[in-house]
Amino acid sequence: MAALSDIETIPHHRETRANTLHWALAGALVLSCFASLQVGATDVTLSTMLAKLIHGETLSQIERVVLFDIRLPRLAMGVLVGAALAVSGAAMQGLFRNPLADPGIVGVGAGAGLGAILAIVLGTLLPAWLIDLTGNQLTPFAAFLGGWGSTILLYRVSTRHGRTSVATMLLAGIALGALAGALSGILVYIADDTQLRDLTFWGLGSLAGASWAKVFAAGPMILLAIGVSLTLGRGLNGLALGEATAAHIGIDVQRMKSTGILAVAGATGAAVAVSGGIGFIGIVVPHLLRLASGPDHRTLLLNAALLGATLLILADMIARVVIAPAELPIGIVTAVLGAPVFLWILLKRRGLVEL
Helix, strand or coil: CHHHHHHCCCCHHHHHHHHHHHHHHHHHHHHHHHHHHHCCCCCCCHHHHHHHHHCCCCCCHHHHHHHHHHHHHHHHHHHHHHHHHHHHHHHHHHHHCCCCCCHHHHCHHHHHHHHHHHHHHHHHHCCHHHHHHHHHHHHHHHHHHHHHHHHHHHHHHHEECCEECHHHHHHHHHHHHHHHHHHHHHHHHHCCHHHHHHHHHHHHCCCCCCCHHHHHHHHHHHHHHHHHHHCCHHHHHHHCCCHHHHHHCCCCHHHHHHHHHHHHHHHHHHHHHHHCCCCCHHHHHHHHHHHHHCCCHHHHHHHHHHHHHHHHHHHHHHHHHCCCCCCCCHHHHHHHHHHHHHHHHHHHHCCCCCC
């Protein structure tokens, strides 16, 4: 047990830095939430509505709709999706001991994308009763099923005699991604103009379709998966020493892998289902936090949830105001901001930059 005790012995200055960072991120999240409620396509502002409520005035119908039916569910979805992607990325990097790992390794992105494309292009061929039952939730539902299905397939392929091979999962994930891409290409080829627009918008990610129905549908799965992921911190610290050493010091490596992969699949699948494809949050956030406060997963996972939620809310604000009253897909914003940051992180790790 000495090895695990050594890795979990945090220097006082690093522990202080981690605690300070935690509260700073919590404060930043609160401020970004207020800012998000203040910004929108209309002139209705949160400060105006709060002033009315403080003075005992009633909100107009437009103000109630803007606040409670548009901005609040959009904010809630942004917090959930950002936290889910960031925590999933941190967990995957720890499980695979690979700093380039992201939730897409377990096949969620490829499967969810194929499921969404199937729903958009072929959804009209479904029985009328099923279309009426799912309504406008058909695409998120299909994306979630596709993400989970691909993850279960990868897990079964890479698990033999009760042991999951990381290398096999990586290679199988590449093959599955190629197959899903080929099938998606066929469907895109036969899609009409309207379906192509829907496919493009979904693939780039957006919170524009946020509603309380989607929040309540995805929220429980995301919160449960994040909660499970947060319990893996000590085990991930041990796994950093290697699988053999982790098993020697009492960590059930196979159980932790299974739990982590399923938690990541649940969180990412639900997030992608309601928001579409949003990149770089899951891979950049853990890197930034490791640079700021070290590799201890007990604090890294929680801080990843806070920073991921904050960054996605800020990206959504940019997406809403940069070409207002229209808005950019949020995936474009995260890519434009995330790619240079990720490149800087890689250069810094190689000692090619000073700051």
